[in-house]
Amino acid sequence: MAATPEQIRECVLRAIDEYNASEERPIPRSLDTVLLGAGGAVDSLGLVRLVMAVERRVEDDLGVPVSLTDEKAMSQRTSPFRTTGTLAEYIASCLAARP
Amino acid sequence: MSDRRVMLITGTRKGIGQHLAEHYAARDFEVVGCSRAAPEWTLEHYEHFRVDVSDEAGVKEMFSQVRRRHGRVDVLVNNAGIASMNHVVLTPLKTVRDIYATNVFGTFLFCREAARLMSADKRGGRIVNFATVATPLNLEGEAIYASSKAAVESLTRVLARELAPFGITVNAVGPTPVATDLIRSVPQEKIEALLARQALRRLGEMRDITNVIDFFIREESDFVTGQIVYLGGV
Numbered sequence: 001m002a003a004t005p006e007q008i009r010e011c012v013l014r015a016i017d018e019y020n021a022s023e024e025r026p027i028p029r030s031l032d033t034v035l036l037g038a039g040g041a042v043d044s045l046g047l048v049r050l051v052m053a054v055e056r057r058v059e060d061d062l063g064v065p066v067s068l069t070d071e072k073a074m075s076q077r078t079s080p081f082r083t084t085g086t087l088a089e090y091i092a093s094c095l096a097a098r099p
Numbered sequence: 100m101s102d103r104r105v106m107l108i109t110g111t112r113k114g115i116g117q118h119l120a121e122h123y124a125a126r127d128f129e130v131v132g133c134s135r136a137a138p139e140w141t142l143e144h145y146e147h148f149r150v151d152v153s154d155e156a157g158v159k160e161m162f163s164q165v166r167r168r169h170g171r172v173d174v175l176v177n178n179a180g181i182a183s184m185n186h187v188v189l190t191p192l193k194t195v196r197d198i199y200a201t202n203v204f205g206t207f208l209f210c211r212e213a214a215r216l217m218s219a220d221k222r223g224g225r226i227v228n229f230a231t232v233a234t235p236l237n238l239e240g241e242a243i244y245a246s247s248k249a250a251v252e253s254l255t256r257v258l259a260r261e262l263a264p265f266g267i268t269v270n271a272v273g274p275t276p277v278a279t280d281l282i283r284s285v286p287q288e289k290i291e292a293l294l295a296r297q298a299l300r301r302l303g304e305m306r307d308i309t310n311v312i313d314f315f316i317r318e319e320s321d322f323v324t325g326q327i328v329y330l331g332g333v
Contacts, residue, residue, distance in 0.1 A: 022221075049218070052219065053219075056219060059163065059166075065159060065160075067159070
């Protein structure tokens with residue numbers, strides 16, 4: 001059964017919880033949180049940690065492995081890692097494109 | 100899930116990889132190995148995956164299964180490697196692609212996937228790659244093999260820095276020739292000439308390699324990373 005947008009957003013929020021449990025600089029638990037750029041909630045290493053946490057959460061909660069750092073992600077005109085919301089949308093598009 | 104630490108070793112069907120699997124399965128590790136073909140042996144505390152180390156989808160699926168079964172990888176040993184001895188003007192591009200696919204791309208893929216698993220674990224992890232004395236000795240006839248392992252050395256040093264924040268150390272052992280299939284086709288005089296360039300002039304043994312790996316993965320070595328240890332005094 002395909003994951004719903006709500007399930008995917010919940011995965012992102014749970015990954016933020018996981019991230020915040022071990023990081024000194026927490027990420028606001030919201031789907032409007034700006035991740036990168038001016039005022040971004042994470043530095044480059046923080047982004048790596050968050051993306052890995054999200055990938056784990058999607059695999060554990062939705063039962064599907066997802067790679068968010070493939071060539072498709074890197075070639076997007078607007079980075080899927082701009083905000084937590086765009087990250088959730090990108091996960092949905094990756095899951096929808098699965099054969 | 101077992102309390103034993105989990106070690107993933109590539110290229111375990113025969114040779115050094117098989118020896119490493121036997122060595123660590125007998126020493127409190129749950130060993131997960133892989134190779135393209137199935138091994139002709141079985142071992143307690145050992146599980147085998149058939150996968151080509153340069154096949155990204157296959158490697159990811161393997162790690163996905165390891166994560167579900169064990170929940171962790173404590174140590175990765177990137178042993179899988181192939182060589183081909185030939186003069187550069189006689190070397191087909193396919194040979195270059197095949198050697199780089201296994202030695203460089205395979206090492207990269209396993210480092211990347213292991214780092215993802217290890218970084219989720221507060222205990223971090225240990226990665227040991229395989230270099231070779233052929234690189235610092237600039238051995239004639241081994242341009243592709245030596246250069247592929249030079250890439251592995253560079254990968255080792257850079258990953259040591261990138262993965263340090265996650266508590267993961269990355270080092271490499273650089274063996275001399277060991278009596279395995281890898282050097283079976285190398286003429287005896289070439290081997291003799293190579294040994295003559297070592298400070299300690301003998302073929303390497305399995306214990307020489309496990310000794311260095313044992314050092315890299317011991318608990319007290321958590322301040323050792325980005326190092327390439329050549330055997331034989333090269």
